[in-house]
Amino acid sequence: MHRLTRDEARRIVVRAQLLDADRPGDVVEVIEQLGSIKIDPTATIAPAEQSIPWTRIGWSFEPGQLRKAVEDDRTVFEFDGAFHAGSLLAPMVARMRSRTLRPAMREYLDANDAFRRDILARLTAEGPLRASDIPDTSVVQRNDESGWYGSNQVPRMLELLALLGEVAITARAGRQRVWDIPERVYPGDLPLPTPEEADRIIQERQLQAAGLARERSPWTPVGTAGEPAEVEGSAWRWRVDPGAIATLDDDPGGRAAILNPYDRMLFDRPRLTELFEFTYVLEQFKPKAQRVYGYFAHPILVGDRFLGLLDAELDKKKERLLVTAVHELVPFDEDEREMVDAEIRDLAEWLGVPLVLPG
Template structure:
């Protein structure tokens, strides 16, 4: 690890928390005119996941910041208009199309490895896939000849392996989905020419990605910066001096931190959002950072055996007043939003919970809300009164 310069600024843990909220679009007046596309550009990455409870996670992220934004505008902000693409960042993510050049370092590294997750594929099949896309235009893996050899999810066909390899190398890009299936196209055709032709060095890519992560996080440790786009420690260390981020000391944080200098120029104040957060939301997707900033130890339990779950299948943290004050495990039954399990910090958080549940219900087209398990049943009378 490179030597860390002495911090030029010292801030409180509370200030750091508010910087993080503002950087993530959850403190201050949201830019509704920019919509979901503006949220994507602000965050730099929105994680994708197949789980759909109230909605898929990539829909929940702009909802958390903008309120009941229409679901169609969210989809249009991501796919089909040349404004975004899919690639591996924090995980499988939607990224603003402007970031295409910044992931050249990862595409080059993938090409040097020559494989996709250990799967070999012949050059002949690879060439056939690229030629078919060139001749026929954008296609799903089914249109290319099939995604799987058997019904097993992992048993990819040679065609699927080849197109995913082409995606990892940058010969192919995904800029939209059809029925949740990736639609592949040639990068040279789908990526705007002025972006496709850029070829920044690995060092330039990493410097700009570290700067972008720092801006999206507000204030961050080295580990935070590594996690945002899943960079290696040595990559972050090399990029930090030219990133423009400045070293800061945060009260109570054991590790050195860096901040976006623009974020330090003004006090983070404004309207707080009251909302339920996807477990894959970039505000909380990093568990150590979430615990450090908000004091909440939170994990997704969807892949935990049911009898071992503590907070539920898709427990969504409740954000209110700039703090995480509870969790809700939601579901839908017809026109009813069901809170299968709810935990709260205390009675002061009941109005925020009722507000968040009502807004979420309206957004997904539910007219009623039902709370099943409430960890503190003494809070039920007030909650049901507010839910009315």
């Protein structure tokens, strides 16, 4: 049983998320440590798949590096709305191919078996293709209560087949996914673990990315990976990454980091509150009158504490980064303000636009 102070617990999490002063060198290193980064088109400043690596790497990150890793080097792959580490491909494919569908999804797939076979045949003969290149020959349509889909069933079927490992995303044409059969996207000699072994590997990697996670957490499901831990002042049962314990005394120090709202550091909201005393509410879907910090406010981490939120947007017409407010959850001291201001300036420089501050 490891017994951690709260400072140690926070430091483990920050280091696991590559948010300390020791910056990684490239986007593949980032994704290998984090396991995945979310893809999201919301770009008040920059899309998640661009701003998340920038937060770790800094000014030297260029979006083209990610495209090269995915489409040319195949060291990163896209699946289910995220870019994933290439080293996780085998266990994730094993999971795909052993997946049990919910009854409603299985009924939809069975009723549209001819449609499914049409898509696979077309990709085999003509691929790679965008969803818009594939005709909709569905017999049964699936009701859409989310509002994310139109009546065209091709994107739905492609996503379902991807979950089963029958199709794969090979590239992007702008924001559109380009699909192909897995044999032309994934290595042909990929050794697949058993489903049980795949689960173990993925849980260990999730704990590596988290550093420290609550046992049986639905937000960070790590199972029995790692070793048990207690955290000062917390009644929770924790699992800690042994690698994080081994390097706990190697402290490179902290820095300021501006986090995209879809950053993995923020995903486990209960853990944020328990360890960092930070309750984050994304106000994107709130009516404007009910917003306190802004439509897509980016949390600001300084060292191992969340001290503020940045409300800013990239004004594409005037080509400038417009800062509406820097909300201080607690008053910044002089050093903290200097660190935050420097990170905002670096963000504008990375975007290649002038910085416009409030007032």
